[in-house]
Amino acid sequence: MQFHHHGYVSGDPSVQPPAGTGVDRPDELPDVVDVLIVGSGPAGMVAAAQLAQFPDVTTRLVERRGGRLEIGQADGIQARSVETFQAFGFAERIVAEAYRITEMAFWKPDPENVAHIVRAARPVDDPSGVSEFPHLIVNQARVLDYFAEAAANAPTRLRPDYGWEFVGLQVEDSGTHPVVVTLEGCAGEHDGVRRTVRARYVVGADGARSGVRAAIGAQHMGSPANHAWGVMDVLAVTDFPDIRTKCSIQSEAGNILLIPREGGYLFRMYVDLGEVPTGDNHAVRATTIDQIIAKANEILTPYTLDVKDVAWHSVYEVGHRLTDRFDDVPTREAGTRTPRVFITGDACHTHSAKAGQGMNVSMQDGFNIGWKLGHVLDGRAPESLLATYSAERHVVAKDLIDFDREWSTMMAKKPEEFDSPSELEDFYVRTAEFPAGFMTEYQPSMIVGPATHQRLATGFPVGKRFRSAPVVRVADANPVHLGHHHRADGRWRIYAFADAPAPGQPSALERWAEWVATSPRSPLAATPDGLDPDAWFDVKVVYQQDHTAVDVGRVPQAFLPRVGPFELVDYEKVYAAGTSEEVPDDVFDLRGLDRGGVVVVVRPDQYVAHVLPLDATEELGEFFEGALRAGS
Amino acid sequence: MQFHHHGYVSGDPSVQPPAGTGVDRPDELPDVVDVLIVGSGPAGMVAAAQLAQFPDVTTRLVERRGGRLEIGQADGIQARSVETFQAFGFAERIVAEAYRITEMAFWKPDPENVAHIVRAARPVDDPSGVSEFPHLIVNQARVLDYFAEAAANAPTRLRPDYGWEFVGLQVEDSGTHPVVVTLEGCAGEHDGVRRTVRARYVVGADGARSGVRAAIGAQHMGSPANHAWGVMDVLAVTDFPDIRTKCSIQSEAGNILLIPREGGYLFRMYVDLGEVPTGDNHAVRATTIDQIIAKANEILTPYTLDVKDVAWHSVYEVGHRLTDRFDDVPTREAGTRTPRVFITGDACHTHSAKAGQGMNVSMQDGFNIGWKLGHVLDGRAPESLLATYSAERHVVAKDLIDFDREWSTMMAKKPEEFDSPSELEDFYVRTAEFPAGFMTEYQPSMIVGPATHQRLATGFPVGKRFRSAPVVRVADANPVHLGHHHRADGRWRIYAFADAPAPGQPSALERWAEWVATSPRSPLAATPDGLDPDAWFDVKVVYQQDHTAVDVGRVPQAFLPRVGPFELVDYEKVYAAGTSEEVPDDVFDLRGLDRGGVVVVVRPDQYVAHVLPLDATEELGEFFEGALRAGS
């Protein structure tokens, strides 16, 4: 965490100093805003927390509920989401509070007595060690709390405007704020009040029954059938031995997905209620908690479940649905005009709860649209950037729905229908990277370069999220995770992995550093006067030498920018490979980095945008001409 | 973190539900309290945060300042203190915010040109890996903030009463609240108001010029001379390459101790101003910041220091002083009456800032007296327990002063006075365990058993702090640090390390578990009706088997207590040794535990109280008869 460079901070350093629109932010919803977000679920809150980092952008978030979410909804947190929490500054805290999944147990009918269940397997979760972060379970309400705190502590002091319902919107043909949104107050003082807010852009994060989706005429398509689950968060006494382990339980009487929860006592059970017939007319929703508990007891035989307290329960009915496009530009008009309205999360994709994806994928939607709007609105990027949102996230949603269909079909199978006794757990282990959130791979675009030079950095695949690795920070000899310095501050990261010579020796790295700091074709040249030199681009170097062999006094100035009103030296951009107890591997080996040096460009949302040799400055300059306003 | 067992908690689980005196805690300072703490420095705040965990005890803390500390004072946090933060629930957060020391650099006059300094050595800090926690630097103000938060979130909702100055006290001969304290308001509404508060006990944590110390007539003794340091917390630009590394800098022009600070930019310099002559009359305090900066520049030659902003500076003048006793019972009356007034921290011991001990040792004082007062006041322990505070902490303070005298003499030496060129850094490395806080070793008493059976657990020396180790929690297969479940909740911990048989097999462990759960001689028998069975004693088991070989269904009930209003099973007391990537060593090997099983008893302040074989139930029962009220 870096602070004090604008002067001494006496209190909590995670509360950033207010800036820009955060200095005199009105409590009341204004008539005109830059971005209006509808809905404070995971998608909306992440978009808000990200936009809150842009001082010059006025963002408001309207939410129908009168206040924070208190209970229920999703609870599965994939490792990719924990990485995201890290970027927003609260990973340690939520990890300390959450349940951590390390194994998953599979229970099946006992071949000796099919009326009884028996443990068939317990593979480890995340067998591939795909992230340094764990797979967690914690109530969605707490995830939203942490994002709300991050947004409130950000420079623009963003807080949701609770008690406002989205009624409709119109996109006008011209004007600076062409989206006219109608809202109706539904809580507190403004209950029943109708009003209009004009916005440059609107983000619809209003869930599965999205009004924003309807307003932009997007097609929500998918299987007509829903699948229903009786879901309950309960405190209970049981003799089922794996009650604190994530379990898939398949018995002659039906299926349960058991999710232990935070705090050591609570757990969730999804009791399968089957496909909902088309003419059901929501009859399945009448299933009572007593019926769900009775069914659970049946499935768990010979074990019993004595429920003492029900914290929450619901019949969660969901189908596989995908919206044709995630913005207001009809496919045939793509490229001809700028999207003004975006839909995110459940508003554009839904699927079963089985793979625990809903909240996670929604957060990545919010992260993706958040920085893009920020960049366009503060003048960093051309408007054309906004079309990449729908293009990138639609593919992810489609892959997810395909995966989830496969997974839930698998889990709904009767024991006798499996090809092999271990088919289910084999599938689970084989596909672990997908539900962990790491299969997203963005295609080349104005913000993802071609993978031409991928062989220089095989461990940083272009288009996939930058996978962190431990290194040593030179100035203070601290072992640190390189990627953990990537905060959700809207900045691009450029990592220069050095060639062999030490600082001060002539090298490709020295030449690159000179170019990046001084060339008019360097992306840094776009940084407006008056901002810190690293305000838009965070340029770091990683030397191959042990940290004791890196003399900070000889490191190029490009990696030691002078920041803040006192023009202090930022020493936290210079790293060394080198190994120790806490840095078990050399990052060059660990990530397959060429010893001749390599430049890795990372997007504000942590995806690898480009891999280039140190001498490919032309290519680097060109790439950023596309991603920066200059190129629009 | 365990929660939800009293029903679903929607918000932040680190905010404990209010209980006892916390339910209707008056904002105004009451006339009668159980414990009155004077001073909100590290000693007072830790005592307060600990006592805040005892629902039936009314504790108030008065502080002369009008509000929180904002700046300055100490900043060195030894690993033992971070362990303590862990027990109070905020280690992760403060680690994320603090500067971490990994190396210390020693600079000396360049033999080639003695007017210039040159780096002579950079040994690693904590070379012995004595704790899983790091050595940190962070402003004292932030440490106090975190303890204040812990106290406010504890069941009794303790908040300091700011703006009250201690004026004097009288200890009466009889009565339930014999300590009569006179206070004077010195801020806000009660400015100038004099009042009296009656207390059962008073903790003087009012710093080096302690009024409480004076009131109990304790002798504050030590060298007449003070040593003075010009201290400054500054933002500066410099070409000194180790500015982000802890350094001891010795030059012909004088000495500097350089401490990089949290946030990446700020640092502290202690510029040696030498011994203060007896007749100085505080003339040294007139040293200006400009003089300190000028002196620093002289010492740093050939490097320069361009100070841009001074966050804080002070002339810190301190001598080696130790009070003869830490409570109000004169030595000749020891054992004849119960102490009523205690002094802690700088009130009873002061020493140089060089070894960075002041804040740390003070916190351990507060931790020590806190739980003891809690136990006596809620009826768990006899009053005789209170005499152990002075007995235990006086020795620690004396050792500290001896160590510090040696260390500061060493650091004040002129380069030519050293016996060998590396004498200073050798001393630093050789004695690392002391300043890290791990040399404290309490002697046998009513709360520390004899070390008769030490060979059964060589890695848990009796009287020293329990050194945590990674194990696997059986119920959820989570790798966890055994010691991190030891929260500062006032409970004794009893760890039963099992003999070889698996759960359900006849074993010494099974017999021990039966005894502890049912025998009238078991310490658990003292737990009052109506409380959870683990309210006073947290009894855990660690099996030798891999976690997959431990069947929770067969583990003795002693390790699966039923807790809370719903009588839910607490599954977090059953552990397994077993190794994996995250649990690299088997705890039996790592801590030298006898494979025939061993019981390790740990005090509420994390010190090992006893090591016993599983069959020594008689001895265990007897030990607790001494420590519990029953034995008084």
Ligand SMILES: Cc1cc2nc3c(=O)[nH]c(=O)nc-3n(C[C@H](O)[C@H](O)[C@H](O)COP(=O)(O)OP(=O)(O)OC[C@H]3O[C@@H](n4cnc5c(N)ncnc54)[C@H](O)[C@@H]3O)c2cc1C
């Ligand atoms: C009742 C319920 C139960 C669920 N249970 C599970 C579960 O058991 N397991 C699981 O994995 N997933 C579950 N989900 C799905 C999971 O919560 C979602 O996948 C995830 O929250 C998607 O995030 P989102 O931000 O897209 O939408 P949501 O979290 O649905 O957030 C949408 C927000 O928009 C607000 N909103 C809606 N319409 C308007 C409007 N017109 N004006 C203003 N605000 C509006 C809503 O109040 C809500 O706060 C559940 C969802 C719901 C609604």
Ligand SMILES: Cc1cc2nc3c(=O)[nH]c(=O)nc-3n(C[C@H](O)[C@H](O)[C@H](O)COP(=O)(O)OP(=O)(O)OC[C@H]3O[C@@H](n4cnc5c(N)ncnc54)[C@H](O)[C@@H]3O)c2cc1C
């Ligand atoms: C000005 C100052 C500078 C210091 N600088 C350094 C340093 O550079 N390096 C270092 O290692 N250590 C330094 N120390 C010492 C370090 O802060 C102490 O060792 C540590 O704080 C001891 O903790 P404590 O709780 O015993 O006492 P303190 O932290 O001194 O706390 C005592 C508290 O009691 C309050 N108090 C005092 N008298 C009364 C009264 N009559 N009524 C009510 N409240 C009262 C005070 O306001 C204070 O908050 C400094 C201390 C001070 C006071």
